[in-house]
Amino acid sequence: MLSLLTRLLRGNRDFATLVICVVLATVALSLPPAAKTVVSSVMAAPILRPVKRIAVATDGLTRIRSENARLRSLVMRLIEERASLVSLGHENDRLRELTNFIVGFAEEERFDLLPATVVGMPGGRIIEAIEIDAGAASGIEPGMPVIVPDGLIGKISRALETRSLIEPLSSASSAVAVTIERSRVRGIVRPRYGGSAELLDWQMDYVPARSDIRTGDRVITSGLGGVYPAGLIVGDVTAVDEGPLTMTIHVSIAAGLSTIEQVFVLRGLVPPSPERDAMMQTLLKEFLAEDAPSDVSDRETP
Amino acid sequence: MKIRTFVVLCTAALILDAALAPEIEILGARPDFLVLVLIYGGLGIGVNVSVIAGFFMGLMVDSELPEYLGLNALALAITAFVAASLLDRLVKSHVLVQCCVVFGAIVLRDTIFYTAYYRGSIDIFGHLLLRYSLVGAAYTVAIGLVIHVIARLANWRAITGAPRR
Numbered sequence: 001m002l003s004l005l006t007r008l009l010r011g012n013r014d015f016a017t018l019v020i021c022v023v024l025a026t027v028a029l030s031l032p033p034a035a036k037t038v039v040s041s042v043m044a045a046p047i048l049r050p051v052k053r054i055a056v057a058t059d060g061l062t063r064i065r066s067e068n069a070r071l072r073s074l075v076m077r078l079i080e081e082r083a084s085l086v087s088l089g090h091e092n093d094r095l096r097e098l099t100n101f102i103v104g105f106a107e108e109e110r111f112d113l114l115p116a117t118v119v120g121m122p123g124g125r126i127i128e129a130i131e132i133d134a135g136a137a138s139g140i141e142p143g144m145p146v147i148v149p150d151g152l153i154g155k156i157s158r159a160l161e162t163r164s165l166i167e168p169l170s171s172a173s174s175a176v177a178v179t180i181e182r183s184r185v186r187g188i189v190r191p192r193y194g195g196s197a198e199l200l201d202w203q204m205d206y207v208p209a210r211s212d213i214r215t216g217d218r219v220i221t222s223g224l225g226g227v228y229p230a231g232l233i234v235g236d237v238t239a240v241d242e243g244p245l246t247m248t249i250h251v252s253i254a255a256g257l258s259t260i261e262q263v264f265v266l267r268g269l270v271p272p273s274p275e276r277d278a279m280m281q282t283l284l285k286e287f288l289a290e291d292a293p294s295d296v297s298d299r300e301t302p
Numbered sequence: 303m304k305i306r307t308f309v310v311l312c313t314a315a316l317i318l319d320a321a322l323a324p325e326i327e328i329l330g331a332r333p334d335f336l337v338l339v340l341i342y343g344g345l346g347i348g349v350n351v352s353v354i355a356g357f358f359m360g361l362m363v364d365s366e367l368p369e370y371l372g373l374n375a376l377a378l379a380i381t382a383f384v385a386a387s388l389l390d391r392l393v394k395s396h397v398l399v400q401c402c403v404v405f406g407a408i409v410l411r412d413t414i415f416y417t418a419y420y421r422g423s424i425d426i427f428g429h430l431l432l433r434y435s436l437v438g439a440a441y442t443v444a445i446g447l448v449i450h451v452i453a454r455l456a457n458w459r460a461i462t463g464a465p466r467r
Binding site: 013014015017018021022024025026027028029031033036037039040041042043044048051052054055058 | 316317320324348349350360362363364365366368370371372376379380383386387418
């Protein structure tokens with residue numbers, strides 16, 4: 001048997017090599033674990049260990065790169081979301097003000113308010129017109145007053161189909177019949193321009209001398225003239241100049257004309273309606289109930 | 303092919319198996335660069351050197367798993383012998399023959415390895431063979447085809463068998 005194998009190996013060099021390799025592999029397999037570990041560390045040291053290290057490092061680098069890209073996109077998304085949230089927060093604040101403003105109207109003075117958004121402000125240093133995104137199709141007509149929560153803005157000067165132009169209080173042709181809220185002294189508020197046509201402030205004219213007007217008094221619409229209803233806030237008295245026959249009252253307008261975004265067009269008064277009032281009351285109650293902590297009863301239930 | 307070139311190729315295959323193969327796996331199957339080098343390198347260098355290279359490269363691979371030291375050496379040596387001997391007896395430059403030999407070599411290597419590694423667990427053995435070996439073999443054959451095309455373009459006569467016309 002041995003001689004047969006010897007002859008076979010002598011005749012076939014390749015086969016002999018294979019047999020030697022198989023024998024060596026079998027010996028390696030049957031080595032004690034400690035010896036295997038030593039041989040493995042010797043075999044792995046020159047090639048495999050550095051390669052593995054490089055592979056692990058490369059893998060880590062790839063993972064860091066992909067994580068970096070993922071985090072970058074996450075940061076971008078968060079920045080966008082934050083910007084959106086800030087914008088929504090501002091809008092929420094504005095809407096809250098508007099809601100308070102609407103609710104603040106007296107029961108008998110409930111106006112038919114049409115909300116609109118400012119879409120344009122043609123003009124240079126002087127705001128001569130404000131364009132809004134509602135027009136005749138929404139029931140807007142020239143002459144209708146336009147307000148914001150802070151106070152009066154102006155009136156509709158032109159109503160197109162889906163757009164309207166407001167003549168603001170800063171317009172040279174603007175004149176509002178007003179009264180001092182405290183003393184009920186009446187007058188007309190107009191814009192006052194400087195030499196280079198810049199708007200200086202507003203002035204209340206036709207005020208008799210020695211009228212009871214003080215700095216800080218609130219100026220509201222008087223309702224005279226039929227354009228603006230009575231009681232809309234116009235602004236505050238900032239200075240009082242006494243003259244021999246008349247007084248010149250300087251007024252600061254309450255509404256910031258250059259920063260407005262949403263306005264309300266006063267289309268008229270809403271006739272009293274008990275059904276509508278009841279519905280509003282129900283809606284208000286539901287709204288308040290939603291805001292209140294509703295899970296107390298749930299928590300108590302096992 | 304010189305022995306030095308063959309050794310460099312084997313080392314490169316070891317590096318590729320360790321570093322690149324895990325990155326390019328498809329359906330969990332990886333290409334076997336070592337077997338490719340043993341077969342295509344064996345075409346130019348002969349059965350004897352191919353078997354010895356297979357044994358030592360196998361030992362290198364085994365050093366990662368000391369418990370089974372010698373198992374990959376055994377599998378690769380046998381695989382290199384069978385593949386090189388087969389190619390010696392067949393039209394070794396034919397691409398189809400090369401593909402079949404590569405495919406068979408991968409399955410043979412895995413069969414030897416799994417038989418020893420999962421002895422007594424025929425179900426695991428069968429699952430691994432069917433799930434990974436066959437896909438891995440097909441993947442390796444695809445890379446072998448690329449090598450064959452490159453060999454044709456570069457006019458490597460050891461692989462293509464005839465000068466480029």
